Amino acid sequence: NLLSSDSDxxxxxxxxxxxxxxxxxxxxxxxxxxLNSTADYIDPCLKTVHYVEANGAEECxxxxxFSNLSILNSFTWNIPTYNKYLLNKINQEKIKFMYQEHKTFxxxxxxxxxxxxxxxxxxxxxxxxxxxxxxxxxxxxxxxxTHRHPIDIVGSYISLAAFxxxxxxxxxxNYNEFAKEMIDALQIGMKSLIKFYHQYDNNTKLIIDISxxxxxxxxxxxxxxxxxxxxxxxxQKCVTKMKKHIxxxxxxxxxxxxxxxxxxxxxxxxxxxIFNEYIQFLIKEKIIKK
Numbered sequence: 001n002l003l004s005s006d007s008d009x010x011x012x013x014x015x016x017x018x019x020x021x022x023x024x025x026x027x028x029x030x031x032x033x034x035l036n037s038t039a040d041y042i043d044p045c046l047k048t049v050h051y052v053e054a055n056g057a058e059e060c061x062x063x064x065x066f067s068n069l070s071i072l073n074s075f076t077w078n079i080p081t082y083n084k085y086l087l088n089k090i091n092q093e094k095i096k097f098m099y100q101e102h103k104t105f106x107x108x109x110x111x112x113x114x115x116x117x118x119x120x121x122x123x124x125x126x127x128x129x130x131x132x133x134x135x136x137x138x139x140x141x142x143x144x145x146t147h148r149h150p151i152d153i154v155g156s157y158i159s160l161a162a163f164x165x166x167x168x169x170x171x172x173x174n175y176n177e178f179a180k181e182m183i184d185a186l187q188i189g190m191k192s193l194i195k196f197y198h199q200y201d202n203n204t205k206l207i208i209d210i211s212x213x214x215x216x217x218x219x220x221x222x223x224x225x226x227x228x229x230x231x232x233x234x235x236q237k238c239v240t241k242m243k244k245h246i247x248x249x250x251x252x253x254x255x256x257x258x259x260x261x262x263x264x265x266x267x268x269x270x271x272x273x274i275f276n277e278y279i280q281f282l283i284k285e286k287i288i289k290k
Contacts, residue, residue: 002219005242006241006242008238009119010119012057013059013063013120021105048256059125066105069095083184099130099133099134128145131143132196144226146212147288151261179261193278209285
């Protein structure tokens with residue numbers, strides 16, 4: 001969201017475009033706004049867990065559902081085998097097809113908006129386990145990865161998934177089994193991420209690692225670091241826009257997303273064991289302290 005405020009340089013995926021890509025700039029946002037209003041009426045806590053607005057930047061998982069291969073589906077429905085199918089990349093050709101379709105989707109928006117000269121800013125946790133395929137379809141991509149301790153990731157991820165699914169089906173079922181399904185998905189994604197890092201270890205321009213804690217604490221300095229790594233200049237106009245965005249969108253603006261992994265039968269030591277490889281990677285890269 002912060003990068004998308006630099007609209008002179010970047011283009012981003014708007015929420016309404018994810019839902020109604022062929023609509024015009026009046027009808028599309030209106031329909032998205034009506035959907036948001038309805039969702040807010042049903043459960044006002046939604047904007048606390050994951051705030052969206054019609055013209056705001058949104059994640060790739062929404063348009064990726066057009067190819068029927070999106071982690072949004074695993075969030076929404078109780079189909080454990082779907083997660084395994086998607087993240088274990090049982091059919092690599094279908095994963096490749098998903099990214100080819102995603103590229104076509106972005107090209108459609110570029111043509112429609114006459115914005116082909118601007119660089120795309122895209123985001124989705126679903127990319128984590130598929131960076132090799134993403135890089136195959138988008139070979140000039142610069143990958144910015146935001147890291148934090150797995151205990152925070154697990155809590156946030158499971159809580160979000162539980163919130164989404166609980167509004168789509170009558171019951172989450174066994175909480176422990178649900179949590180295991182989500183943790184398995186995270187573990188597969190993180191193992192794939194580390195494998196990808198090792199594969200492209202010498203290409204320093206490809207991957208930029210960011211500490212989530214530092215991003216929250218020092219947002220402008222973090223953005224300057226990203227721009228420098230991309231050989232881009234941060235002018236005063238860009239800084240002013242980002243400071244305005246930060247002022248208008250302070251963390252917990254709509255309330256704090258509260259979660260506790262113990263609610264799902266998980267202990268901190270379990271997370272440390274399951275994600276030990278990723279934790280050691282974060283320590284080695286000095287993203288978190290030992």
